[in-house]
Amino acid sequence: MPQHPDDVAAHYERLADDFEESWAHSPAFVSWMNRCIHARLRLRPGDRAADIGCGSGLYARSMAEHALTVVCVDPSAKMLAKLPTMTSFVPVRASIEDLATGAVRLPHTGQLDAVLAKDVIHHARDVPTALRTLAALLAPGGRLVVVTWPLRIDYPLFDKAVKRHEQAYIDPADMARVLTDCGLTVEVTCQTYRLSIAKEKWLAWVANRFMSLLSSFDDDELGEGLREIDTRYPGPVIEFEGRFVFTHAQAPAHS
Numbered sequence: 001m002p003q004h005p006d007d008v009a010a011h012y013e014r015l016a017d018d019f020e021e022s023w024a025h026s027p028a029f030v031s032w033m034n035r036c037i038h039a040r041l042r043l044r045p046g047d048r049a050a051d052i053g054c055g056s057g058l059y060a061r062s063m064a065e066h067a068l069t070v071v072c073v074d075p076s077a078k079m080l081a082k083l084p085t086m087t088s089f090v091p092v093r094a095s096i097e098d099l100a101t102g103a104v105r106l107p108h109t110g111q112l113d114a115v116l117a118k119d120v121i122h123h124a125r126d127v128p129t130a131l132r133t134l135a136a137l138l139a140p141g142g143r144l145v146v147v148t149w150p151l152r153i154d155y156p157l158f159d160k161a162v163k164r165h166e167q168a169y170i171d172p173a174d175m176a177r178v179l180t181d182c183g184l185t186v187e188v189t190c191q192t193y194r195l196s197i198a199k200e201k202w203l204a205w206v207a208n209r210f211m212s213l214l215s216s217f218d219d220d221e222l223g224e225g226l227r228e229i230d231t232r233y234p235g236p237v238i239e240f241e242g243r244f245v246f247t248h249a250q251a252p253a254h255s
Contacts, residue, residue, distance in 0.1 A: 032193050033244075034062040037116060040145045040248040043067050047113035050106060050137065052096060053120030056082035057089070060116075064088045067114065071106055073099070096120050100130040111139045118147035123212070127170055128178045135182040138251040146175060146247040150190060154241045156202060156233055157213075158225030165213055172245050184249040193242045202238050203229065 037059060043049060043066035050071040051060040056079050057072060064070045069088055074080050075095035083089055094104035096117070106112075115137050124130035134144055151169045153162060176186040203226055209215045217225065 029193060029195065029242075030058060034059060036191055036244070036246060037118070037145055037147070038062070038066070040246060041114040041116060041143050043114050048108045048111060048139075049114040050108075050112050050116070052099070052115065052117040052134065053123070054083070055079050057084060059118060060089065061086075063114070063116065069108070071108065071112070073106065096124045096130050100124055100126060100133045106137065109137055112137045113139055113142050115142070115144045116147075117145070119149075121146055121148060121175070122168060122170055127175070131175055131178045132182055135179055135184055135249065135251070138184075140251055141253045142251045144179070144184070144249045144251075146249075148172060148175075148245045148247070150243050150245050154243060156229055156238050156240055157206070158228040160221065161213060161217070161225060164216065168213075172247050175247050176249075179247070179249040182249075184251055186247065186249045189246050189248070191244055191246065193244075194239065195242045196237055196239045199230070199233055199236055199238050 041049070041063070043063060045066065045068070047067040048069045048071075049063050049067040050073060051057075051063060052073045054060045054072040054074050055076075060070050060072050061084060064086055067088065069090060071090045071092055072080065072083055073092045073094050075093065075098070077093055080091045080093060083091055090107060092104065092106060094106075098104040099106065115134055117134055121127060121130060131146075134146070138144060148170060149165070151166060151171075153165060155162075157165075172188045176188055179186045206214060206229065207222065207226060209217075209222070214222065
């Protein structure tokens with residue numbers, strides 16, 4: 001069950017100051033993810049783009065190197081305040097739920113050339129409606145990239161967290177069907193990045209509930225989970241495969 005939009009906003013408000021330290025992993029990882037995104041968005045000079053769930057702009061910054069305008073959408077005011085001062089950024093405080101319900105309408109709706117929705121679609125209460133909303137943002141020939149996790153994740157989490165992810169899992173094949181029904185051409189691919197993180201740092205991130213998935217556990221459950229992770233990974237460094245699913249959709253050249 002997705003979190004209430006107010007809970008999502010509160011979660012990221014709390015994390016804003018430490019968000020990049022825990023989610024960037026390393027400059028090499030961010031560079032790799034940017035390459036994966038840009039290979040699909042194919043940004044060009046003059047493009048109007050949007051980053052839905054932009055956070056502090058970790059990936060919007062790279063988008064702004066190519067696009068004329070990047071609409072940066074996030075429900076957290078503190079996250080948006082972390083955005084660099086760039087004339088190409090158009091900050092909009094909104095959740096994906098706000099967009100899906102029509103409570104907030106983005107500038108350039110129906111005219112965006114590229115839309116990124118990374119690690120955000122699972123916050124929508126009605127995923128098909130949210131996807132149709134994202135599809136409606138696109139100009140003719142516009143590209144949409146939705147980044148999610150696969151069903152089986154290799155992240156060093158405790159068993160209850162992994163099971164909770166699986167229960168809330170959104171099947172990319174279902175997303176592809178919705179976007180295809182919107183008239184978009186869709187391709188789903190998966191890519192993997194090998195991550196290596198000091199165990200002490202990883203445990204601190206988990207203790208801080210750096211993933212929204214972890215915010216649903218109380219202190220006792222989280223403490224038990226931390227002990228489980230510590231036992232399962234006895235060494236000082238944790239290595240694992242970060243796997244990401246890219247659902248890439250393109251609108252027809254002429255509506």
